[in-house]
Amino acid sequence: MPEVLKSLPRFLPEIALTAALLLVVLVDATGIKARNALSRLLTALGLAAALALSLADHGVPSETWSGMLVADPMGSFFKALLVGASLVVALAFTFRNSAELHGLGQGEFHALLLAVTLSNLLLASANDLAMLYLALEMVSITSYVMVAYFKGDRMSNEASLKYVLFGAVSTGAMVYGMSLLYGLTGSTSLPTIRAFLSEGLTDQNRFAVYLIALLIFAGFGFKTAAVPFHFWCPDVYQGAPTPVTAFLSVAPKAAGFSIMLRFFFGGLSSHGATPWDLSGLIDWTWLLMLISVLTMTVGNVAALTQTNMKRLLAYSSIAHAGYVMMGVVALSENGARALMIYLLAYVVMNLGAFLVVTLVHKQDGTFDLRDYAGLSKRAPGLTFAMAIFLFSLMGIPPLVGFMGKFYVFAAVIERGPSYWAYGTIGAVNAAIGAYYYARVLKTMIIDEPHVEKPAFRLPTADLAWIAALAAANILPLLFWSRVEAWARASLSIYAGL
Amino acid sequence: MHFTASDGVFLAFAAITVGSAVVVTLARSLIYSAFALLFTFFGVAGLYLLLGADFIAASQLLIYVGGILVLLLFGVMLTHKLYDLDLKSEVTQFAPAAIVAAGLFVVLAVLGFRTTWKIGPGRAPSATTDEIGHLFMGQYLLPFEAASVLLLVALIGAAMIVRRKKEA
Numbered sequence: 095m096p097e098v099l100k101s102l103p104r105f106l107p108e109i110a111l112t113a114a115l116l117l118v119v120l121v122d123a124t125g126i127k128a129r130n131a132l133s134r135l136l137t138a139l140g141l142a143a144a145l146a147l148s149l150a151d152h153g154v155p156s157e158t159w160s161g162m163l164v165a166d167p168m169g170s171f172f173k174a175l176l177v178g179a180s181l182v183v184a185l186a187f188t189f190r191n192s193a194e195l196h197g198l199g200q201g202e203f204h205a206l207l208l209a210v211t212l213s214n215l216l217l218a219s220a221n222d223l224a225m226l227y228l229a230l231e232m233v234s235i236t237s238y239v240m241v242a243y244f245k246g247d248r249m250s251n252e253a254s255l256k257y258v259l260f261g262a263v264s265t266g267a268m269v270y271g272m273s274l275l276y277g278l279t280g281s282t283s284l285p286t287i288r289a290f291l292s293e294g295l296t297d298q299n300r301f302a303v304y305l306i307a308l309l310i311f312a313g314f315g316f317k318t319a320a321v322p323f324h325f326w327c328p329d330v331y332q333g334a335p336t337p338v339t340a341f342l343s344v345a346p347k348a349a350g351f352s353i354m355l356r357f358f359f360g361g362l363s364s365h366g367a368t369p370w371d372l373s374g375l376i377d378w379t380w381l382l383m384l385i386s387v388l389t390m391t392v393g394n395v396a397a398l399t400q401t402n403m404k405r406l407l408a409y410s411s412i413a414h415a416g417y418v419m420m421g422v423v424a425l426s427e428n429g430a431r432a433l434m435i436y437l438l439a440y441v442v443m444n445l446g447a448f449l450v451v452t453l454v455h456k457q458d459g460t461f462d463l464r465d466y467a468g469l470s471k472r473a474p475g476l477t478f479a480m481a482i483f484l485f486s487l488m489g490i491p492p493l494v495g496f497m498g499k500f501y502v503f504a505a506v507i508e509r510g511p512s513y514w515a516y517g518t519i520g521a522v523n524a525a526i527g528a529y530y531y532a533r534v535l536k537t538m539i540i541d542e543p544h545v546e547k548p549a550f551r552l553p554t555a556d557l558a559w560i561a562a563l564a565a566a567n568i569l570p571l572l573f574w575s576r577v578e579a580w581a582r583a584s585l586s587i588y589a590g591l
Numbered sequence: 592m593h594f595t596a597s598d599g600v601f602l603a604f605a606a607i608t609v610g611s612a613v614v615v616t617l618a619r620s621l622i623y624s625a626f627a628l629l630f631t632f633f634g635v636a637g638l639y640l641l642l643g644a645d646f647i648a649a650s651q652l653l654i655y656v657g658g659i660l661v662l663l664l665f666g667v668m669l670t671h672k673l674y675d676l677d678l679k680s681e682v683t684q685f686a687p688a689a690i691v692a693a694g695l696f697v698v699l700a701v702l703g704f705r706t707t708w709k710i711g712p713g714r715a716p717s718a719t720t721d722e723i724g725h726l727f728m729g730q731y732l733l734p735f736e737a738a739s740v741l742l743l744v745a746l747i748g749a750a751m752i753v754r755r756k757k758e759a
Contacts, residue, residue, distance in 0.1 A: 097729075101733075112740065115740070115743075119747065159732065159733040160729065160730040160732070162730075162731070162734060199751075202750075205747055206744065228738060232744070235741065236748070239744070243751070245751075277706075277709065278706065278708060278709060298705040298707065301702070301705070302702050305702055
C-alpha cells in the first residue's frame with residue numbers, strides 16, 4: 095500500500111489515459127447520437143491532460159510500482175512525445191478527412207488509440223522484463239486490431255494477419271531471450287541484471303549474453319521496423335487505414351526506441367567513466383551498428399522503386415529507424431540526446447507527410463505516386479507543405495529533419511575514427527533517400543497530369559493542421575536552444591544506483 | 592550423475608510433449624492436429640508440475656485443455672470447409688529450412704550446455720497459490736492491472752472484428 099501511494103503521483107498521465115479509455119467505452123456503449131463526437135472529445139481531453147501531466151513531472155528519478163516502472167526525466171520526455179503524437183493523430187486525422195475510415199464507428203477507434211498510447215507509456219518507462227514484455231505485447235495486440243479497422247477491405251485484413259504472424263514470431267524470440275536472461279541472472283529487474291553483468295562474466299556466459307541481446311532485440315526491432323525484422327512493415331503500412339499507418343509509423347516506433355535506449359543503456363551498460371561503460375564487456379554496439387547499416391540501406395534502396403505513397407513512406411520509415419539507431423550505437427549522452435531530437439523531428443515530418451497523403455486520397459481516391467502529377471497547380475498550398483515535409487525527411491536545413499540528422503551524425507563521428515566509416519554509410523544513405531523524396535516532389539510539381547481532375551478543395555480544419563505541422567517543421571529552429579535544453583535535461587536515465 | 596526417478600518422469604513428459612507436437616505439425620487433417628495438441632498441452636502441464644509450479648500446471652490444464660482446445664475443436668468441427676480441408680503439408684524448401692533449424696539447434700545446445708546458469712536455493716515442493724496471490728497484489732500489482740486493460744482492449748477488438756455490418 096505505501097508503495098502504491100508513492101507510485102501514484104508519478105503515474106498520473108497513465109491514469110488520465112485509462113480514465114479516458116473507460117469513459118470512451120462507456121459512452122460508445124450508451125448508443126446516443128452524439129457518441130462519436132463525444133468519444134473524440136473525451137480522447138482529445140484525455141490525451142491533452144496526459145500531455146500536461148507528463149510535462150509537469152519533475153520529481154527525482156526513482157523506481158515506482160515495486161520496480162516495475164521508473165519515473166525519470168527520460169521517461170517524461172518520451173511520455174510527452176508519445177502522447178503528443180497520439181494527440182496530433184486524434185485531432186488531425188479525423189474520420190471526416192480519411193476516405194477509408196469515413197462512416198465507420200469511431201468509439202472503438204478512439205478506445206484503441208488510447209489503449210496503444212497507454213501501453214506506449216508503460217513501455218517507455220518499463221524497468222522490469224515482465225513489465226517490458228507485457229507492455230510490448232499490449233502495444234502489438236492493440237495495433238493489430240487498429241490495422242484491421244478497415245474491415246471490408248481485403249488488404250486491411252491481410253495486413254493485420256501478417257502483422258500478427260510476424261509479431262508472434264518476434265515477440266516469441268524476445269521472450270525466449272528474456273527467459274535465458276532470467277536463467278543467467280536470476281532476476282527480471284533491469285538494474286539487477288546490469289549489476290550482475292558488471293560483476294564480470296566468463297567467456298561462455300558472454301556468448302550467451304550476445305545471443306540473448308540478439309533475441310531480445312528481435313522484439314525491439316519488430317516495434318521499430320529494423321531489418322531483418324521489418325518484413326511486415328510495407329504490407330501493414332499499405333493495408334492499414336492511413337491514419338493508423340501514420341500513427342504506427344511514429345508512436346510505437348518511438349516507444350520501441352525508448353525501450354531500446356533503456357535496455358541497452360540502462361541494462362547492458364552502466365554510467366561510468368567514458369560516459370557509458372559496457373556491462374561485463376558485452377560489446378553489443380557492433381551488433382546494433384550492423385543492424386543499423388542494414389536497416390537504412392534496405393529501407394532506402396527498396397524505397398527507390400516504390401510507386402505507392404504508403405509503401406514509399408513505409409520504406410522511408412524503415413530507413414529512418416536506421417538513422418535513429420545511430421544514436422543508440424554511439425552509446426553516449428550525445429547519442430541519446432540525438433536520438434530524442436531525431437524522434438521529435440520525425441514525428442512532425444512523418445505525420446505531416448501522411449496527412450498530405452490522406453487528404454490527397456480523400457480528394458482523388460489514390461495512393462499512386464503517378465496520380466500526384468500536376469498537384470502543384472491544383473493545390474499549391476498542399477504541395478508547398480508536402481515540400482517542407484519531404485525536405486525535412488531528406489534532412490535539408492533549416493528544417494527540424496536536418497537538426498535530427500545533424501545530431502545523430504555528430505554523435506557518431508565524435509566517437510572517433512573507428513566510427514567514421516559508419517557515419518559515411520549514413521551520409522551516403524541520406525543521399526539515396528534524397529533521391530526518392532525528390533522524385534515525389536518532381537511528380538507533384540513538374541510532371542503533367544494524364545487527366546483533368548476537379549479543383550482541390552480543402553476544409554479549413556485540414557488546412558490549419560497542414561499549416562500547423564509545416565510550421566512545426568520550421569519554427570522550433572527559432573528557439574532551438576530550448577529544444578536542445580529540454581532534450582539535454584531529459585538525458586538522465588534512472589540507473590538503479 | 593545418476594539417473595533418478597524424477598529424470599525418468601521428466602523424460603516421459605518431454606517425450607509426450609515433443610512427440611505430440613510433431614504430430615500437430617505433420618498431421619494431414621486439422622482435426623488430428625487439434626487432438627494431438629491436447630497431448631502437447633498435457634505434457635507441458637506435467638513439466639510445470641515437475642518444476643513445482645502447481646498453480647500454473649492446473650491453469651494450463653483448465654485454460655488450455657479445458658478452454659482453448661475445446662473451442663478450437665468446436666471451431667474446426669463446426670466449420671465444414673476446415674473439417675474437410677486436406678492440408679497441403681508437403682515439404683517446401685527443405686534444404687534451407689533444415690540448415691536453419693540445425694544451426695539454431697546447435698547454437699542453443701551449445702548455449703544450454705556451456706553457460707553457467709544461476710541456480711537458486713532448492714526448496715521442498717509446496718503450494719504456490721498463496722504466494723502468487725500476494726505477488727499479484729504486491730510486487731506485480733501494475734502488470735496485473737495492465738493485463739486487465741489488455742483484456743478489455745482484446746474484447747473490444749474481438750467484438751469489432753466479428754461484427755458484420757458497417758455502422759455510422
